Amino acid sequence: MVGLSAGEKHFIQGGIAQDLRSDGRKRLTYRSIYVETGVIPQAHGSARVRLGATDVIASVKAELGRPSGLQPDKGKIAIFVDCSPTAAPMFEGRGGEELSTELSVALQRCLLGGKSGAGAGIDPASLVVVEGKVCWDLYIDGLVISSDGNLLDALAAAIKAALSNTGIPKVDVAAETTGDEQPEVNISDEEFLQFDTSGIPVIVTLTKVGRHYIVDATSEEESQMSSAVSISINRKGHICGLTKRGGAGLDPSIILDMISVAKHVSEQLLNKLDSEIAAAEASDEES
Amino acid sequence: MGLPNASGDLSTEVEVDAFRRLFPLRFYEKHLSESIRPDARPLGRARDTTIALGAVASANGSALAKIGSTTMLAAIKMEVMTPSPETPDEGCIAIDFHMPPICSPIVRPGRPAEAAPVVSKHSGMINLKELSLVSGKAAWMAYLDIYCLDADGSLFDAALLSAVAAFSHLEIPVVSLNDDGKVVLLSEEQEGMSEREPVNKDKRKLILSSIPFSLTCILHKNYILADPTAEEESIMETLVTVVLDSSSQLVSLYKPGGPVLAYTSVVQDCIALTRQRVKELQKILEEAISGMEVD
Amino acid sequence: MMYSDIGRLNCNVSYTTFSTPVRGQGSDHKEYSSMLLKALEGAIMLETFPKTTVDVFALVLESGGSDLPVVISCASLALADAGIRMYDLVAAVSVSCLGKNLVIDPILEEESYQDGSLILTCMPSRYEVTQLTFTGEWSTPDINEAMQLCLDACGKLGKVMRSCLKEAASGSQD
Numbered sequence: 001m002v003g004l005s006a007g008e009k010h011f012i013q014g015g016i017a018q019d020l021r022s023d024g025r026k027r028l029t030y031r032s033i034y035v036e037t038g039v040i041p042q043a044h045g046s047a048r049v050r051l052g053a054t055d056v057i058a059s060v061k062a063e064l065g066r067p068s069g070l071q072p073d074k075g076k077i078a079i080f081v082d083c084s085p086t087a088a089p090m091f092e093g094r095g096g097e098e099l100s101t102e103l104s105v106a107l108q109r110c111l112l113g114g115k116s117g118a119g120a121g122i123d124p125a126s127l128v129v130v131e132g133k134v135c136w137d138l139y140i141d142g143l144v145i146s147s148d149g150n151l152l153d154a155l156a157a158a159i160k161a162a163l164s165n166t167g168i169p170k171v172d173v174a175a176e177t178t179g180d181e182q183p184e185v186n187i188s189d190e191e192f193l194q195f196d197t198s199g200i201p202v203i204v205t206l207t208k209v210g211r212h213y214i215v216d217a218t219s220e221e222e223s224q225m226s227s228a229v230s231i232s233i234n235r236k237g238h239i240c241g242l243t244k245r246g247g248a249g250l251d252p253s254i255i256l257d258m259i260s261v262a263k264h265v266s267e268q269l270l271n272k273l274d275s276e277i278a279a280a281e282a283s284d285e286e287s
Numbered sequence: 288m289g290l291p292n293a294s295g296d297l298s299t300e301v302e303v304d305a306f307r308r309l310f311p312l313r314f315y316e317k318h319l320s321e322s323i324r325p326d327a328r329p330l331g332r333a334r335d336t337t338i339a340l341g342a343v344a345s346a347n348g349s350a351l352a353k354i355g356s357t358t359m360l361a362a363i364k365m366e367v368m369t370p371s372p373e374t375p376d377e378g379c380i381a382i383d384f385h386m387p388p389i390c391s392p393i394v395r396p397g398r399p400a401e402a403a404p405v406v407s408k409h410s411g412m413i414n415l416k417e418l419s420l421v422s423g424k425a426a427w428m429a430y431l432d433i434y435c436l437d438a439d440g441s442l443f444d445a446a447l448l449s450a451v452a453a454f455s456h457l458e459i460p461v462v463s464l465n466d467d468g469k470v471v472l473l474s475e476e477q478e479g480m481s482e483r484e485p486v487n488k489d490k491r492k493l494i495l496s497s498i499p500f501s502l503t504c505i506l507h508k509n510y511i512l513a514d515p516t517a518e519e520e521s522i523m524e525t526l527v528t529v530v531l532d533s534s535s536q537l538v539s540l541y542k543p544g545g546p547v548l549a550y551t552s553v554v555q556d557c558i559a560l561t562r563q564r565v566k567e568l569q570k571i572l573e574e575a576i577s578g579m580e581v582d
Numbered sequence: 583m584m585y586s587d588i589g590r591l592n593c594n595v596s597y598t599t600f601s602t603p604v605r606g607q608g609s610d611h612k613e614y615s616s617m618l619l620k621a622l623e624g625a626i627m628l629e630t631f632p633k634t635t636v637d638v639f640a641l642v643l644e645s646g647g648s649d650l651p652v653v654i655s656c657a658s659l660a661l662a663d664a665g666i667r668m669y670d671l672v673a674a675v676s677v678s679c680l681g682k683n684l685v686i687d688p689i690l691e692e693e694s695y696q697d698g699s700l701i702l703t704c705m706p707s708r709y710e711v712t713q714l715t716f717t718g719e720w721s722t723p724d725i726n727e728a729m730q731l732c733l734d735a736c737g738k739l740g741k742v743m744r745s746c747l748k749e750a751a752s753g754s755q756d
Contacts (some may be wrong), residue, residue: 100618105613109717229714238727241714248626249710251732268714276664343644346600360643362600387596388639432599434641 003132012224016209021221023052028265030216033157034216035276045166047280049158050103052218053148058140060166062101064185065137067128075127075135079107081142081155088147088219093179096144099151102245106152106202107142108239110203110232122163124196129171134185136168152230152243156188156203157269161277163200165284201241202269204262208250208258213258215265229258233266313320319510326516331515331560336568338448338575340456348457350450351577354514357553358437361449367420368428378418378426381557384433384446391438392519413454417493417514420462440516441503441529448568451498455576459491474505485502497532500568502561506547513560527554550561589631593619593638595653601645603690608721613642616652620675621654621703627667636666647689651676653737654703662747670697670705671743672712673736677702678730679718684728686735700725702732706740710731 004012013023025031031052040046043059067074081103083096091099111122127136140162142155170191173184207217207228214221222228227246234240239259244250304365307314307325318325328334334355343349346362353359370377418427431453505512507523520526525545530538537558542549549557589681595614599605626636638661640653651674658672678688679698698718704711713727720728 059604100611102616105616109715112717167603234719237722239716239720239722240718242714243619244714247620247712249705249708249712250714251709252704252711252729255714256726256729257710259722263722332669343600344646345646349600360598364600365604366605382597382690385598388594388637389641430599432600434643436641465642496691 002255004220007222008220012065012221013210016212016214016221019198021209023218025216027212028261030265030269030272032277033272034247035161036284037158037161037277037280043165044168045162045275047158047161048209049154049161049163050161051150051154051157051216053146054150054154055144055146055195056151056154056158057143058155058162059143060159060162061139062166062168064129064134064135064187067132067135071124072132073128074124075137076123077112077122077140078128078136079111079140079142079159080104081107081144083185085145086146087144089133091144091147091225102156103142103152106230106243107155107159107203108158109243110230122200126195130173130186132242134171134173138285149217149218149222149237150205153203153205153216156201156232157273158202160273161204161280162199163195164197164277165281167197169183169193199234201232202266203232203241203272204266205230206258206262207244208248213261229255229262231259231262231266233263235270237267272280294435306349307571310517315507315519315522319507319512323380323513324519329340329380330510331513331563333564333567334516336448338452338571340575340579344374347460348455350449350455350456350473351454352445354441354445354448355439355516356428356437357439357441357445358435359433359442359445359449359455360436361446363435363453364430364432365457365459366428366430367425367462368539370423370426372423373464374415374424376419376426377415378428379415380413380429382431382433383451385434386435387437390435403517411492414496415525421464423500429457435551438517440518440520441514444501444503444514447501447530448572449497451500452575454493455495455498455572457493459493461491462557495535497528499532499538500561500565501528501530502557502564503527504560506545506549506553508547511560512552523548527558531558531561531565533565535562537563544552584660585630586691587629589626589628589633590621590633590635591619591628591638591655593622593625593640595640595642597642597645601642606648612654617650617701617713617715618654618657620674622657624710624712625658625668625670625705626661627669630667631738636661636664645690646694647691648687650674650677651687651701651703655743659743661704663750670707670710671747672703673706673743674701674703674713675732675739677693677732678698679720679724679728684724684731686731693728700728700732702729702736702737704733706737 012022016027019027034050036048038046039048040059044062045060045077046058048057065076068076081100083091083100085096127138129135140159142158144151170188170193172186172188204215205228206213206215207222207225209221209224217225225246227244227250228247230243231239232241264281299435322330324330324532339351341349342351342360343362347365349362351358357521369377418429431450433450435442483547502513503515505515505519505523506525506527512519525547526543527549528541532538593615595611595618597606597611616754617640622638638657640657642649642653654672654674661668662671666728673684676688677700678685678692678696680692680696685692698720701715703713
């Protein structure tokens, strides 16, 4: 909780109403995004994203596993988020747990698509090595180091960056096996496969303060919100997931309006993020 | 009871509801001396009882039993397991009793329900050998879960009744052996088509040899109150639960302490009340089962 | 517990062990609990009962698909029955996207093959959405269609819920 005086609250709300927020941004402008990749050498892929004072790390770890019996042609992807107690005073003790679960669920909903796997940012079918026998299990972990609002957007961006940084070792299946036996596999140390990350959506959170909505709210602005809608949108402009936070009700037409605004914003964000990721990758290779 | 003497004078002056709240014991004793209970039942009469079989479609057998407003939902799920080496030709029954917070205002999550009765294995009702499929290889594990949806006294009676009804509704799924000798479930469409002979074609129903029924009574002074409500249980603390089987043999008798001591004659009176109650319950259960068969 | 000048709402959704086709542990469902809380908190006048907590417990006896919308609608009826002041009843409906088709109120099988799903929770008389979630890939025309479908259904459901409450209230007076 951010403790604000009545005057400060009024200042924030007034600024938003006049399209000039307290840090000089307009309502639909993001803070500057800073991306760094390959920050955790042990992981198969990792990235750190800073959005103003919000700072998050995402790492990707791949392990060989067995696909579930119900979906033999798909790998498994799990997303977990942890809020470091240092990120904000309210995360101390068990305070961050609820938020962590909420963020994990929202990210899973936005990035993993429907139950059949349609609309997922990462195609789970691409993780299969031998159908029904061997597949890659992806463990995506998000860590919030410092929190200044808009965690969901930052985490989604970090996961996108981490996945484009991820190289999965090439696997050779030794010989054809029959029956229930697990086939022998050879994990290559040299050859790595890259993911196609162009389909991974970004999340745009629109926070409603008063009668207007803003993107990339700081925690001060978030404390004044009546409700927020997080929309994940991919390159094609399709909605891949939507989550509403905050109790207050919204008129259906406002939600549709928010979706179209989010679409517009997402294009800019995707372009910005892609160029940042490319730059980060380039500097990572140089060093 | 702060002022037992003063209450006698007050009874004519204050309203009935207020008197009931302030002096619950006096309130009850006034009724009992007239051989009637506040809900208009005579002392030895149980509340209206109903049984609905097949309440949960996702279970293999289920029943909803209501005694007054006490409501119990019992459901059985069957799973195939490997029997233990000591008893290679016997199945197993696992019983769980749950009191979710919705059943009573005094039950809160994390605080274990004090009143949670243990539904003991009703000895002799089910022959565990009937649950065997392939001796030493496969047997049925019956998971019986009883949920208390509304706790208003006589929980054990309702739980036992729902459990018994669920077992009599239980339909064991058809299984067959595949090439590897593993037990596989057959769905209903496959039943006719499969060339493999089902293992348990004629053992779809359990034979319940003797069915146990129970009645809980409250002992207070010289009175015996059959089938108490939650309010009665909270005011008068001595309970006696008698379990008899369908041929009126005593299965169990349970009196967990309490301030009133039970003399032989009182115990015999309780058993006599239970005997009457068993007849009622048997009839209700039979009606419920025959009602299912008509459908 | 800290002092609070508005009421608190606490939600808990759990499943019975036999509610699902495969016998589960019957444990609490954290995700649904928090979704239920978010769907209801906007509709309850929390300021009418300061220093008080309202606990909403939902127990799913049998799961046959569209569990969360049913839990939400049922919980809002229970709150109304308890006399908790609310702005409006909360009705919830879900829609599954199967290929090109939209199916409302999907059953368990439909849910397991769905390409996308939408859960919409709204206050029908105020025509306000309190909770909305999408999964899967949706194009804008699909969203419009699905949302309109849900809103219409919520309106109808709201009427049924209202008449059910009226019936219960007139029944208890007799």
